[in-house]
Amino acid sequence: MIADSSDLSTIFTPKSVAVIGASSSPEKLGFQILKNVRDAGFKGPIYPVNPKATTILDLRCYPSIGAVEGSPDLAVIIVPAHAVPATLAECGMKGVRGAIVISGGFAESGPEGEALQRQALDVARTHKMRMIGPNCQGVNNPYHGLCASWPLLTMQGAIAVVSQSGTVAAALMDWAAQEGIGVSGLVSMGNRADVDEADLVEHFDGDPQTRAIALYIEGVKNGPRFLAAARRARKPIVVLKPGRTEKGRQAAESHTKSLAGRDEVYQGAFRQFGICRAETLHELYDFSKALAYLQRPPGRRVLIVTSSGGCGVLAADVAAGEGLDVAPLPEAIASQLRASLPRHFVVNNPLDLTGDATAQMYKEVIAAAKGMFDTVAVIFGDPIVGASEVIDRNRPELVIFLGGAEVEREEGRLLHSRGVPVFPTPERGMRALAQLVRFGRPVERVR
Amino acid sequence: MIPIDLARHAGQHLLEPEALALVKEAGLTVIEHRTATSAEEAMAVADQLGYPVALKLVCREIVHKSDADGVQLDLRDAAAVGVAYRRVMEGAARHRPGTRIDGVLVCRMARPGVEVILGLTRDPQFGPALMFGLGGIFVELYRDIAFRLVPISEHDAMEMIREIKGFPVLMGARGRPARDLDALVRSLLILSALAESRQQIDALDLNPVILYEQGCVVVDAKVFLTSGEDRA
Numbered sequence: 010m011i012a013d014s015s016d017l018s019t020i021f022t023p024k025s026v027a028v029i030g031a032s033s034s035p036e037k038l039g040f041q042i043l044k045n046v047r048d049a050g051f052k053g054p055i056y057p058v059n060p061k062a063t064t065i066l067d068l069r070c071y072p073s074i075g076a077v078e079g080s081p082d083l084a085v086i087i088v089p090a091h092a093v094p095a096t097l098a099e100c101g102m103k104g105v106r107g108a109i110v111i112s113g114g115f116a117e118s119g120p121e122g123e124a125l126q127r128q129a130l131d132v133a134r135t136h137k138m139r140m141i142g143p144n145c146q147g148v149n150n151p152y153h154g155l156c157a158s159w160p161l162l163t164m165q166g167a168i169a170v171v172s173q174s175g176t177v178a179a180a181l182m183d184w185a186a187q188e189g190i191g192v193s194g195l196v197s198m199g200n201r202a203d204v205d206e207a208d209l210v211e212h213f214d215g216d217p218q219t220r221a222i223a224l225y226i227e228g229v230k231n232g233p234r235f236l237a238a239a240r241r242a243r244k245p246i247v248v249l250k251p252g253r254t255e256k257g258r259q260a261a262e263s264h265t266k267s268l269a270g271r272d273e274v275y276q277g278a279f280r281q282f283g284i285c286r287a288e289t290l291h292e293l294y295d296f297s298k299a300l301a302y303l304q305r306p307p308g309r310r311v312l313i314v315t316s317s318g319g320c321g322v323l324a325a326d327v328a329a330g331e332g333l334d335v336a337p338l339p340e341a342i343a344s345q346l347r348a349s350l351p352r353h354f355v356v357n358n359p360l361d362l363t364g365d366a367t368a369q370m371y372k373e374v375i376a377a378a379k380g381m382f383d384t385v386a387v388i389f390g391d392p393i394v395g396a397s398e399v400i401d402r403n404r405p406e407l408v409i410f411l412g413g414a415e416v417e418r419e420e421g422r423l424l425h426s427r428g429v430p431v432f433p434t435p436e437r438g439m440r441a442l443a444q445l446v447r448f449g450r451p452v453e454r455v456r
Numbered sequence: 457m458i459p460i461d462l463a464r465h466a467g468q469h470l471l472e473p474e475a476l477a478l479v480k481e482a483g484l485t486v487i488e489h490r491t492a493t494s495a496e497e498a499m500a501v502a503d504q505l506g507y508p509v510a511l512k513l514v515c516r517e518i519v520h521k522s523d524a525d526g527v528q529l530d531l532r533d534a535a536a537v538g539v540a541y542r543r544v545m546e547g548a549a550r551h552r553p554g555t556r557i558d559g560v561l562v563c564r565m566a567r568p569g570v571e572v573i574l575g576l577t578r579d580p581q582f583g584p585a586l587m588f589g590l591g592g593i594f595v596e597l598y599r600d601i602a603f604r605l606v607p608i609s610e611h612d613a614m615e616m617i618r619e620i621k622g623f624p625v626l627m628g629a630r631g632r633p634a635r636d637l638d639a640l641v642r643s644l645l646i647l648s649a650l651a652e653s654r655q656q657i658d659a660l661d662l663n664p665v666i667l668y669e670q671g672c673v674v675v676d677a678k679v680f681l682t683s684g685e686d687r688a
Binding site: 228229232233236271273274275276277278280281 | 577579581582583585587599601602603604605608612615616619
């Protein structure tokens with residue numbers, strides 16, 4: 010909130026990092042975070058600060074931030090809450106310009122903590138320091154080898170994860186890493202004393218690695234600022250915001266100590282400002298994945314090609330419910346395919362290649378339908394070897410893979426390594442496709 | 457007409473004639489009405505407006521008029537108006553003994569159409585927001601409502617109308633005629649402009665607005681004002 014978000018650079022791309030409250034006890038966060046900073050491949054100097062140790066993890070340890078040579082760009086702070094304002098002040102005097110305050114015991118814990126948080130923010134502002142947290146799970150920038158967070162995750166990708174909950178952020182990055190698609194950055198915002206979702210939307214919108222922004226918030230910190238940032242953003246923003254029910258709203262307000270406001274008003278604002286809303290954690294992941302890795306189809310017409318009749322039905326049902334158009338196959342193509350494909354295939358939309366489908370048959374069908382639909386939803390519902398070769402990144406195709414066991418995992422890995430997202434169920438795939446039609450980035454010209 | 461001085465009533469609600477005048481001044485069509493302060497005057501006004509009419513209590517201390525027998529509908533002649541007038545006065549006295557009563561509002565009964573609700577609320581995070589929904593059970597039972605933040609565009613207005621589940625009702629479901637969506641869009645835009653120009657309005661509730669094949673008419677209006685200190 011101090012200035013434009015460009016000065017978040019000391020937080021995302023610091024040249025050197027101090028870990029204040031580093032610990033030599035492996036069960037402590039002060040140890041875990043230092044270890045992750047070291048092990049994620051950070052290139053610059055790392056300065057553990059702890060007056061009671063001389064080395065931790067083979068790194069020379071400093072008694073105070075003042076004792077460090079030079080001035081680190083970023084301080085990761087894991088000291089007790091009452092010591093945080095003084096620690097920030099020392100950092101400020103040392104010339105540190107970015108701080109990540111992991112420590113809890115602030116606004117979330119009562120009036121005393123609230124006062125401490127205000128004090129911490131005042132100190133940060135006095136020294137023109139940007140601050141993440143307090144009460145947060147840190148920052149991860151895999152493109153800078155910076156994991157000032159936990160768990161240790163390093164996979165690079167195109168989704169930026171911004172979250173009021175540390176676990177939600179970690180889970181998304183973990184799933185993305187598991188699938189081999191990674192993230193472009195992760196921020197657990199915690200209490201958002203300084204840096205909030207508006208700053209981070211702005212930051213990641215300007216970040217060249219990011220293609221979609223996934224946001225978990227229980228309420229916005231500053232409504233108008235957030236909406237202005239969302240309106241300016243050129244990248245799709247997906248928001249998961251609980252609080253549809255009264256219980257949910259109360260839980261959110263007690264978690265964040267802020268007025269959540271009426272969910273229906275959020276809903277309206279999201280629609281008005283072109284923000285994609287997810288209803289579940291899975292949707293937040295799926296929609297972000299689709300929006301980051303696929304381009305917007307020109308229209309709603311979808312051809313479903315499947316090896317599983319059941320999955321074809323599930324897909325068609327969800328597609329229609331989401332306003333997609335499962336249009337009939339044009340007769341010319343249908344008759345051409347009936348002539349060339351085995352007779353028990355159901356040549357229709359969904360187009361059911363049945364359990365003996367091969368990758369070759371998928372290729373044939375997709376080639377025949379070329380240009381007739383805005384998207385081909387390709388469902389691999391069996392262990393189809395070579396499935397990954399069927400898919401062409403440059404064509405509008407949405408891949409769903411299930412019931413394929415080891416073959417599925419191998420082909421899925423190949424697809425993800427080529428930047429093709431794979432969805433695990435027909436419903437999740439079709440819902441993601443519907444968001445892509447509404448919120449996707451327009452097709453880029455081939456260079 | 458002199459613009460209504462909202463500052464005078466800061467922190468209060470407007471009397472219904474004031475609320476109707478406010479939205480009429482903004483550009484909405486409101487039900488034909490006049491205020492009367494005696495049974496005789498009410499009967500004379502009803503004769504002029506034409507039957508059937510409704511009587512509504514005008515009292516600054518009673519917002520929810522129906523709780524105090526303060527709304528008498530479908531009165532078909534002068535005698536019925538006279539009886540209803542006394543019932544309204546007795547109801548108010550019972551509900552809030554000693555309260556100051558400013559009279560009754562005599563309104564022409566609107567001819568039947570589709571009842572919708574237009575509203576304005578002030579969200580703690582986002583400021584003034586417009587609300588749209590179908591009247592009656594659609595709002596009460598299903599919370600079938602849509603919001604947009606002020607100011608809205610014509611596109612936003614159309615989207616919020618289409619967004620509600622009951623939208624087919626407006627399009628003429630089950631052989632009924634389609635309703636004047638343009639009039640609805642215009643009304644929402646008028647309220648958006650009103651919210652911007654009259655920042656003292658804390659909440660506004662037009663319930664119902666009756667929507668016809670052509671045009672719409674505001675039948676009931678409630679306006680609550682902010683205490684006033686917090687804005688210029």
